[in-house]
Amino acid sequence: MNRSAVWHPFTQHATEPVPPVIARTEGAYVETTDGKRILDAISSWWVITHGHRHPKIVEAIRNATETLDQVIFAGLTHEPAEKLASALVEMAPSGLDWVFFSDSGSTSVEVALKMALGFHRNNGSPRSRLVVMEHSYHGDTIGTMSVGERGVFNAAYDPLLFEVDTIPFPAAGREQETLDRFEALTRDGKAAGVIVEPLVLGAGGMLIYPARVLTELKRIAEKSGTLFIADEVMTGWGRTGTMFACEQAGITPDILCTSKGLTGGSVPLAATLATDAIFRAHFSTDRAKTFFHSSSYTANPIACAAALANVGIWRDESVTERVAALSKMQAEKIARFNGDARFENVRTAGTIAAVDLRVGKAGYLAEVGPKMRAFFLERGLLVRPLGNVVYLLPPYCVTAAELDRLYDAVDEAAELAKSG
Numbered sequence: 001m002n003r004s005a006v007w008h009p010f011t012q013h014a015t016e017p018v019p020p021v022i023a024r025t026e027g028a029y030v031e032t033t034d035g036k037r038i039l040d041a042i043s044s045w046w047v048i049t050h051g052h053r054h055p056k057i058v059e060a061i062r063n064a065t066e067t068l069d070q071v072i073f074a075g076l077t078h079e080p081a082e083k084l085a086s087a088l089v090e091m092a093p094s095g096l097d098w099v100f101f102s103d104s105g106s107t108s109v110e111v112a113l114k115m116a117l118g119f120h121r122n123n124g125s126p127r128s129r130l131v132v133m134e135h136s137y138h139g140d141t142i143g144t145m146s147v148g149e150r151g152v153f154n155a156a157y158d159p160l161l162f163e164v165d166t167i168p169f170p171a172a173g174r175e176q177e178t179l180d181r182f183e184a185l186t187r188d189g190k191a192a193g194v195i196v197e198p199l200v201l202g203a204g205g206m207l208i209y210p211a212r213v214l215t216e217l218k219r220i221a222e223k224s225g226t227l228f229i230a231d232e233v234m235t236g237w238g239r240t241g242t243m244f245a246c247e248q249a250g251i252t253p254d255i256l257c258t259s260k261g262l263t264g265g266s267v268p269l270a271a272t273l274a275t276d277a278i279f280r281a282h283f284s285t286d287r288a289k290t291f292f293h294s295s296s297y298t299a300n301p302i303a304c305a306a307a308l309a310n311v312g313i314w315r316d317e318s319v320t321e322r323v324a325a326l327s328k329m330q331a332e333k334i335a336r337f338n339g340d341a342r343f344e345n346v347r348t349a350g351t352i353a354a355v356d357l358r359v360g361k362a363g364y365l366a367e368v369g370p371k372m373r374a375f376f377l378e379r380g381l382l383v384r385p386l387g388n389v390v391y392l393l394p395p396y397c398v399t400a401a402e403l404d405r406l407y408d409a410v411d412e413a414a415e416l417a418k419s420g
Helices: 055-064 079-091 105-122 142-146 155-160 175-186 211-224 245-249 276-281 301-316 319-337 368-378 400-419
Strands: 022-026 029-032 037-040 096-102 129-133 165-167 191-196 227-231 255-258 270-275 343-349 352-357 389-392
Touching: 037 400, 055 301, 079 096, 079 270, 079 301, 096 105, 096 276, 105 142, 105 191, 105 227, 105 255, 105 270, 105 276, 129 175, 142 155, 165 175, 175 191, 175 211, 191 211, 211 227, 211 245, 270 276, 301 319, 319 343, 319 352, 319 400, 352 400, 368 400, 389 400
Parallel strands: 129 165, 129 191, 191 227, 227 255
Antiparallel strands: 022 029, 029 037, 096 270, 255 270, 343 352, 352 389
């Protein structure tokens, strides 16, 4: 094969090997052109839920292409989007009555930020400050980088980013510091909104905090008139053990962002759900109060058909039971590393399990990250550590035997890392 013209994401081409070419996907596996089966332990960047190429989703996509392709969504509508919006309102926390479609997790968050600012402006009390949580990651577009952690991911783009207020991550034993800081930042009534990844901060290192913190953050936000935005792009669709992580805190956010598992991971689609109050702030005979956002592929009918099939799988199959079973297995199997001097911060949240390797240099740029990635790939395992953080986030169809294989490999990788 001639040199590829592809520029891969989050890839340093000067140091990374040529990537394997994937020819087929099925269940919990991706398969290379030479027939090597690789266990997808990270759900292909957290998107695959039921497994690759679920037959019902594939069939829905195929059937949709017989009648529809892209349809402009400004001034027109179509049945897949209408049915999906109704289904999402029914499945989401009560009170999220409106659905705005977009293309990716990043754009769903951009939409949420614009909704929050537009809400206050259109109601005659413009607020412009946004509050974010330390170590967060919300995407790679300008707005989402601005509300995410500043560092190696976005240092080169700093001139493009806007300033935000930051609350500390609610680390164990320091939760009250987070709540006190948030209350102080909202006391003057100028914060437009707060955005958080509920329960688990993904790219920030699979950092986990308790549901009671989420409950209190929402209470403080309501008291100050600060809109509460839940970025459920990764945490939704069962990852933390419930359909949406917010359910565990007993809260309804003002705005909820979802993508990744929305179509079961088959094709790109995102949605931003909002309360009626936010919609009404943009509902006016004054056309200047229109919500000015769109993308060319908003509510793509084929993607909506895939998402509807995914909703049907959740409704008709025992997905909740599979999620509960996987959550239990993850907690039981990662417990082998408790008290192991090679590891620290052994943790789980629903189907997500993570552990920090004790190495000389921590953080995303830790050299152990790429070395471990290569180690796992040689053994037919797709595991992509976040620096020294090893996490397992497999599709819900993974078996106990496959998890044993993964944990044995983590054990072996840690031993190699310790020996240098």
